[in-house]
Amino acid sequence: MDALLLQLLNGLDKGAAYALIALGLTLVFGTLGVVNFAHGALFMLGAFVAVSVNELLTFSKRVKDESVTFFDAYKEQPYLEIWLGDFGSAIIDWSVPIAILAAIPIMLLIGLAMERGLIRHFYKRSHAEQILVTFGLAIVIGEIVKATFGANPIPQSAPEIVSGAAPVGALFGLSEALVYPWWRLVYLFSSLAIIGGVFAFLQFTTYGMVVRAGMADRETVGLLGINIERRFTIVFGIAAIVAGVAGVMYTPILPPDYNLGMNFLVLSFVVVVVGGMGSLPGAVAAGFLLGVVQSFASMGAVKEIVPGIDQIIIYLIAVAILLTRPRGLLGRKGVME
């Protein structure tokens, strides 16, 4: 029972990452009608905002390490620690949360630049051309990051206070042995809050209402005198923020490298297709569903029956769902058909 609960939590964690990326993908697709293959790159760029913030905070001075006598060894001592002492160390410790704050304006700017600078020129083109240009953009962004930060993953750590394991079992009156890392819980709940925030924004604000109206019938909204294009640009910026913040928060779980976006993008497209093209609740539901299923497929007992199932389960499910429900779980008629 405990094992199942842990596996469920773990799956929700993974699912949260898929859902956040898929949510942005669907938002962009629903509003602008563009299949954005560079969306994974935004997730990766978010992760590298965390890396950059950390590098900035730990900008160091080389000092001789007296404890090594064999040869002249040096230690890196961050200037922040030299100037501010313990407070400096605390700031460095909190570099990931600081990066989340930094990522919001940075990702908004990147998103706006991407949409205004490149993608808007392709609205009238075919889907195939949109895919080619956004895929090309993803490769270019990946290579720029590789050239700047190198090809190897750069580990980031969560603040000390949330780096251990939470006694989940004891909190809920279950087995004492049931623990789960704090940061993953923080990640899960923050993701839920972000998803809730995006839905609330679309559902309960006038701005969101206009965007939804535009998604349903762009022409009519335009005829009413509303500059729907500008609103959609903002939506692209919001999707970039969501992907970027998800990327920042994922760094303590998985050290980022330039390929991170591509790894998640492929899965996220499966998520979007399974959830139903253009359906926001579908994307979120499918994200969590596939995360949980993937997590359960990795259990020893399951792998004993079907070896290697953990590697292919997501694609099997995609095949099964598309065979039985060709529009995906919550797909509507007439979208992408």
Next chain:
Amino acid sequence: MNKGKTFTRRTMLKGTAIAGAAMAAPTVFTRGAWAQDFRNDPGDSSTVTLGFNVPQTGPYAEEGKDELRAYQLAVKHLNGEGDGGLLNTMKPLSLKGNGILGKKVEYVTGDTQTKSDAARASAKRMIERDGVVMVTGGSSSGVAVAVQSLCQEMGVIFMAGLTHANDTTGKDRRRYGFRHFFNAHMSAAALGPVLEAEMGKERRSYMLTADYNWGWSVEGSMTEVTEKIGWETVNQVRTPLGAGDFSQYITPVLDSGADVLVLIHYGKDMVDSLTQAVQFGLRDKQVNGKDFQVVVPLYSRLMAQGAGKNVAGIYGSTNWHWSLQDEGTQAFVKSFGQEYGFPPSQAAHTCYVQALLYANAVEATGTFYPVEVIKFLEGFEFDGMGNGPTLYRAEDHQCFKPVLVVKGNENPTSQFDLLEVVNEVPTEQITYPHDLYAGDLGPYEV
């Protein structure tokens, strides 16, 4: 028509026969006489090129970078630059510090990407385009086995870097391949008694294994040794190489009733999985009335550095460690430390030693002809390289020397003092018969 000048079929045939004979003549007369018509013979060239094929990207990239540093240092020392490093302590020594056979040593590098196909392509390029006389590097047994068999086909010696699977000098041993590094069998044999003494006879182990030949090898050897002590194996789960997030494999451990996690991962995978295991609270757990323990059969300082304080108290084995006090180790650490500002890893050590051993064999035999070099290395005994007296066993091209059992240091005295040597297991205890893992070296001439 001028008949005399007509080119007939008959004259054409004669001409062809004469031309054919003339072209064949030089080899007809010299081939048998010198028997040294071999690939990439440096001949009269004033330089000789070595190929350093290491992972510069992928999960073992950190190890690869350190290997490259070691090779560059070895080239310096071979060419008589720097402080000479292990050239000062190696016994017996034929090298003179003037390159190899008087030729200046140059090198080319390649990126194996920790993938067998990329590694083979890179090695092939070095051999065919760059004309290297020897290929060396690691660090993955999948890569080592693939490159080793390529080198056998192409008649170029392969001095394996970090590769720990039994296969490399077991079922996949090759005449042209040599391994200085220890292997899974030796790790398990060395760890067994220490685990028994530290953790007792009644333990239940759970193994997470990197899903390729190295992982399977260590899993097999560790299972054999731990079950011999009396431990029970609860589960063995294979994980993909470079998975990144291992959490879905770690959560089932918590509820499995196991009280020891054997983590058969290396490089970045080990850093990721160990960090995640600690995040999931495994180190603070009590199961079956005992403290939960983690064992990492193949340990390295680089990994310890990546995993930070998570390694404290965790047992494992290594081929070599920079804190050893013998003359060879001290000379190498000093030399490497002065060059780069930190001590070498075990990957760096084995690669440096391999480069020197090859060069020394060429110098001793007086030829780059691989068959002579191979015959010299088979059964070669040497000392002063940091591991004590070492034998290159002729039957499987595996080195035999003491193995270190180490533990993550709980009170490090410096930023590099991450592992503590618990036991230096003597060679006799880890030696096994060469036919335990049956394999065929193949021919000398290819």
